[in-house]
Amino acid sequence: MKTTLLASVSLVLAIVLISPAAMDSNEPAELKEIKLVAPQTEGGMPLMQALKARQTSRAFSGEALPDKVMSNLLWAAVGINRPDGKRTAPTAMNRQEIDVYVAMEKGLYLYDAKAHSLKPVLKKDLRVATGKQPFVGDAPVNLVFVADYSRMTMMREQDKDFYAATDTGFVSQNVYLYCASEGLATVVRGYLDRDMLAKEMGLRSDQKVILAQTVGYPKK
Numbered sequence: 001m002k003t004t005l006l007a008s009v010s011l012v013l014a015i016v017l018i019s020p021a022a023m024d025s026n027e028p029a030e031l032k033e034i035k036l037v038a039p040q041t042e043g044g045m046p047l048m049q050a051l052k053a054r055q056t057s058r059a060f061s062g063e064a065l066p067d068k069v070m071s072n073l074l075w076a077a078v079g080i081n082r083p084d085g086k087r088t089a090p091t092a093m094n095r096q097e098i099d100v101y102v103a104m105e106k107g108l109y110l111y112d113a114k115a116h117s118l119k120p121v122l123k124k125d126l127r128v129a130t131g132k133q134p135f136v137g138d139a140p141v142n143l144v145f146v147a148d149y150s151r152m153t154m155m156r157e158q159d160k161d162f163y164a165a166t167d168t169g170f171v172s173q174n175v176y177l178y179c180a181s182e183g184l185a186t187v188v189r190g191y192l193d194r195d196m197l198a199k200e201m202g203l204r205s206d207q208k209v210i211l212a213q214t215v216g217y218p219k220k
Contacts, residue, residue, distance in 0.1 A: 031107045031120035037067055039075035039116070045181035054176050057185035060139040060216035069182060070141075073215065074100065074111045074118075076178035077143070078171050087113065089170040092163040097151040098171055098210075101144040101201065103127050108201060122202065129200045130212045131192045139216040144197070145171055149206040168210040175213055185218040 045053070065073070075081075078100055081088050091097060100111040102118060103126045109118035128137040136142055147164035155163065172188045179186040194209040203209070 031109075031123040033120055034109065034118040036071040036074065036116050036118065039071050039079060040068065041075070041081075047177075050177045050180045053180040055180070056187045057218060058133065058135055058187050058214075059219035060135055060185055060214065061219050062138050062140060063217045064140045065184075065216070069184075071116070072182070073141075073175065073178055073184075074102070074113075075116065077175050078111070078113060079116065080113050085114070089167070089174050091167040091170075092152075093154065095151045095153070095155075095163075097148045097164065098167050099146045099148055099207075100171065101146060103130050103142040103144060104140065122200075124200075126197075126200055129193075129197050131189050131214070133189065133191060136189075136212075136214055139214045141215045143175065143213045143215065144201070145210045145212070146201075146203065147208050147210050149208065150204075164208065164210055172211060172213055175215065179215060183218075184215055186213060186215045188213045 044050075076088060078087050078089050078098060080086070086094065087096060089098070101121065102109045102111060105125050105127065107120065107124060108122040108126050110121050111117075112119050127139065127142050130136050130142040130144055145168045147160075147168065149160055149164070152160050152163065176186060176188070178184075189212045192209070192212055197212075198207070198209050201209075
């Protein structure tokens with residue numbers, strides 16, 4: 001009787017250990033918010049030197065960006081630089097409609113300028129989906145600039161595309177100048193499948209992918 005009981009218990013334990021639920025417990029933890037360290041807003045390369053060093057590169061190392069560099073990069077792109085909540089990049093009528101999504105190997109995040117943190121969006125590596133060039137899947141960071149048209153109130157419909165593109169350009173140039181100052185490689189990209197990427201990101205119909213920008217250390 002004892003032998004039969006022990007055999008039954010062993011069988012149940014074996015089934016539990018190999019069941020999908022048990023296997024799921026070994027999966028990585030869910031994507032969590034990343035609290036960025038305070039940005040370093042003093043020092044760095046003088047502006048004229050950064051302008052002289054600004055360039056496009058399509059050769060990236062796979063080395064991850066340190067937390068401090070990621071913090072400074074995102075703040076430079078579109079961070080809050082005044083007590084009234086205005087940003088490092090201008091937007092028409094201060095609508096602040098350009099969101100910066102960050103695609104990394106561990107997942108997709110949205111930069112929250114007010115909290116200076118990365119909010120989890122999707123636990124999936126979407127780097128390859130951010131463009132049609134081979135380097136995008138290996139570079140550590142791909143920024144995706146998304147215009148939220150719901151914030152573009154008091155504008156004519158025909159003007160929204162123009163201002164979304166213009167405002168994205170300001171953000172991208174901020175990224176270029178920070179990368180020049182920090183010795184990072186970067187390239188802004190329009191060669192991407194916007195509809196496919198928007199679907200992968202789970203965007204609403206009134207959110208539009210404008211451009212993407214790859215950032216990383218130069219390939220040696």
